[in-house]
Each structure stands twice: as structure tokens, then as C-alpha cells.
Amino acid sequence: MFSIGELSKRTKVKVPTIRYYEEMGLLPEAERTSGNQRRYNKAGLERLSFIRHARDLGFSIEAISSLIELQDHPDRSCEAATDIATSQLEEVRAKIKRLRTLEKELSRISKGCDGEGVSGDCYVLASLADHNLCDREH
């Protein structure tokens, strides 16, 4: 059994974040010492690692809730889990696509001004003011 600080060190999840996950129902309510401090065991460590890994991959708290629910019932169909992962993948792909468009446009705009003139002549500011100076939709 170890403290919340120790759990934090091992998982690299900050202490207030651990308490937050407990409040959100991602972590079960922890056991307590006589002085009311939380104590964790290996199961707690594994669950928090799971959460942290899923968060790192961009899953929402809600999605992680569903994934944990499934993990706790190994006999259920895992269709929901693969659905969640697939839609997360699609979201990531959509974000990449959008960011790539932004990147091209920002890169073009940035190159238009070396920052050595005055703002009245600045191509960056002019581009933002007038959408027609843009190459593509964004």
C-alpha cells in the first residue's frame, strides 16, 4: 500500500489529477488510513496507468469511462471498445488534415514579411485583414 504521492511518482500523473479522476469516477474510491489519507495497491496503479495511457492517446474522460467499464467485464463484447478507438483515430486524422491546411497557409503568410518594416506594410497583418489574400479555404 502506498500514498497518493507515491502513486503520482510512479505513474507521472499529478496528485490533484488523481483526485480529480477519482471524483469523475475513473478511479474507484481509494481506501483510507485512520488519518483519512488515500492508500493504493497494484490494482490502483494499473488502472491509473491505463487511464494515463488512454489520455496520452487523446481519449476523452467519457470514452475512458466506457473503456474501463468494458475492462471490468471481460465477458462482454468488445465492439464498443473498437468503436471508440476507431472514432478516436478518425478524429485524430481529421485534426491532422485541418492542421495541415493551417500550416500551409501560415507558412505562406509568415514568409510574406520579414518583420523589418512597419506594420502598415506588413503582409502578415494584411493577410489577416483580407481573406482574399489566402490561397485556400480554411
Added chain:
Amino acid sequence: MFSIGELSKRTKVKVPTIRYYEEMGLLPEAERTSGNQRRYNKAGLERLSFIRHARDLGFSIEAISSLIELQDHPDRSCEAATDIATSQLEEVRAKIKRLRTLEKELSRISKGCDGEGVSGDCYVLASLADHNLCDREH
């Protein structure tokens, strides 16, 4: 002179968002009718278009504040503007990089399970539980 609803239609920025921008100081306080309703002119339309364009490109409210400040002083050096644009570009590139890593990992994980088994055997859930099943850092 036209109403906030008309401005909203022309810029495709929602009415409450326009009021929010005013509160944040991005838009100057609008003129009012005797009945206290906001009225805008061409200058207001142009400024809001500028803001919307910058937001679409991912600039923060704070960054836009600085850009507007420069726009209002055409005689100042535009170095700050190019700096802001460049760092926005770098941020976008960093995000893309991270998302690409996530995409690869999520794609690999998703392919590991067709969703037809039970969750006890699900590769998606197993991968999340055990970081060692991952190909790379993320």
C-alpha cells in the same frame, strides 16, 4: 449602421461570441441606439473579419489582441506580428507531429481487434493497459 444580428450573418460569427469579443477587448465598445442595442459600421465589420480569420488560423485571443494593437499603429515595427505568426506556425507543426505519432499508434491498436470477440481478449483494451505493447513513445 447595422445590428449585431446582421454583423453575425455577414461574418459568420455567432452573436454571443461577438459580445464576448467586445468584453475581452478585441472589439471596441459598440455604439448604441437609444434603446441600448449595439450598432456597427464597416470598421466594425472589418475588425471582426480580421479576428475571425485569425481565430480560424488558430491564433489565441491574446495573440489577436497584440496583432490588433499593431494594426492600429501602422507606423510601428511589425516584428512582433511576424514573431506571433512564426510561433503560431511552430505550434501548429508541433501539434501535427504529435498527432501523427498518435495516429500511427491508434491505427496499429485499432487493427489489432475486429470487435467481434469479448473484451477479455480485446487487443485495444490490452494495449491501453500495457504500454509495453506500444511501438513507440507518445
Added chain:
DNA sequence: GTAATGTCTCTAGTGACTAGAGGTTCAAGA
């Protein structure tokens, strides 16, 4: 025994909006 560190709960703040309540003003038609 004492001091330092860790932990507790609670409230409020972040960014960029969005939603809703409850009330007022405007523009158009009768």
C-alpha cells in the same frame, strides 16, 4: 518532541466560448 513534508477538502480560475432565464426594443403589418 519537533520540524519538514505530505495530504486533506474546498473554492476558484483557465480558454473560448455556449446555453438559458427573464426582461426590453425594434420593425413590419393591420
Added chain:
DNA sequence: TCTTGAACCTCTAGTCACTAGAGACATTAC
């Protein structure tokens, strides 16, 4: 001129996933 209905006003609270801070209590090391 009157009425109706849409648009507008302010204010508060909610979103997401935390983060910061206050003030009090617990634990650990010496």
C-alpha cells in the same frame, strides 16, 4: 396607432480537463 413576434439586452452558469491556492490535519525522519 397598435400589436405581434423576432431580435436584442444583461447576467449567471456550464463546458473540458485540469491547475492553483488557502487553511487545516497527518505522517515521517531525526
